[in-house]
Amino acid sequence: MREPAFWYRPRSLESYALWPLGALYGAIAERRMLREGVDAGIPVICVGNYHVGGAGKTPTVLALTRLLRELGETPVVISRGYGGSLKGPVMVDRMRHTASDVGDEPLMMARDVPVSVARDRLDGAVLAKSQGATVILMDDGFQNPRLLKDASLIVIDSERGLGNGKMFPAGPLRAPLQAQLARTDALVLIGGGHAADDVAAELAGRDTPVLRARLKPDAASVAQLLGKRVFAFAGIGDPERFFRSLRACGIEIARTRPFADHHMFSDDEIAALAAEAQREQLTLVTTEKDLARLRGREGVPGGIVPFAVQLEFDDPAALRQLISDQLYKARERRFSTR
Structure with missing residues (x-):
């Protein structure tokens, strides 16, 4: 929303x-x-x-x-998988699942830590324990x-x-x-x-x-964007915070496009973003959470740069x-x- x-x-x-x-x-x-x-x-x-x-x-x-x-x-994360269709309990598999299955945040976190998704958090905890948590x-x-x-x-x-x-x-x-x-x-x-x-x-x-x-922005992400004019888009709780972070790193933002938190991008929206970026010779950049929702989707243009951060x-x-x-x-x- x-x-x-x-x-x-x-x-x-x-x-x-x-x-x-x-x-x-x-x-x-x-x-x-x-x-x-x-x-x-x-x-x-x-x-x-x-x-x-x-x-x-x-x-x-x-x-x-x-x-x-x-x-x-040995930590294991449990999540309700907001935005995903699977009720669980299920361990997130990045090779098999998409954000529409398990939610964007679980899919993103599963790159670094095992994630158990279940609508009932007790079921999620039982599954996490079975994984050696x-x-x-x-x-x-x-x-x-x-x-x-x-x-x-x-x-x-x-x-x-x-x-x-x-x-x-x-x-x-x-x-x-x-x-x-x-x-x-x-x-x-x-x-x-x-x-x-x-x-x-x-x-x-x-x-x-x-x-x-x-x-703290990831140094490789910043280096990849410095010297380029970018089109930044984000569907997170506070997109403006993401845009401010880019500017604070010296990245030139030519256009921005905010979406609602956990926004599921339609094919038309993806095509429109890509066309606008190509027309103005801009590099598309978004958050890792947004990119997780685009993973596995057909028609997603290559070259979208994820802007990684670490707390x-x-x-x-x-x-x-x-x-x-x-x-x-x-x-x-x-x-x-x-």
Whole structure:
């Protein structure tokens, strides 16, 4: 879906008109979050956000994958496979599946880590354990009570924050903020903005760790685009953030085309993008997540450059200590209840 512009305005008639619906939605969501989840039997680390839309969960999951492997763990990601048709449980196979089968994010992540897709997260966890997982990384699902979470890391884009702070559909929040803060084990602020400083300060006041991180562009991607005029398109939560990242690297953007998050490109749209780029002698560039949705499609022009990024934490030692402590506590809890 494309986010309504009024979600990121401080005051609007639309948000006030939708406030009663938001209050009802929030009350239901808060009550649902109180349910007790099923214990998967191994540590479960959830990477989520407070609001609808993208914030950087996928790069965070991949960063945690690298860290967990350094710690000697075998992580497996579980996902509901948003945008895919398969209900699962199924392990993502990049040679066999497309984004229309399992969703764009699982298909992209499966290049680096095993991914279990299932509509029911408990089924996904059972399959992950059968693959030898010692730790489950839950991609999204912070508000979903189905599976017991040992630690929840919340990701916020520091440039956008939480918008107007109202509940869906009056705003982007998935549940009342205080109820979500109470269940947060760590906050990850991505970027150098200040839109979420108030949330960070409140969590810090509760002795909840606040970690800062930045998306670092892949040097090879940048080198491939420098000196060229590009046509950038993206169907992610915040396409403008992608366009800003390109400009910050000194890449000349001649045209941009934003699409809704998880947008499934039609053949006509692909053809139109290619024709416009060819007519103006531009290089097509998009995100890795968007390119995942184009994989295996007939008629997709060659030469579309994926702009790869990697999440880097300002204090990697603090992240390492946080994850090590959470794993220890998770295993200690299970051992003490035997």
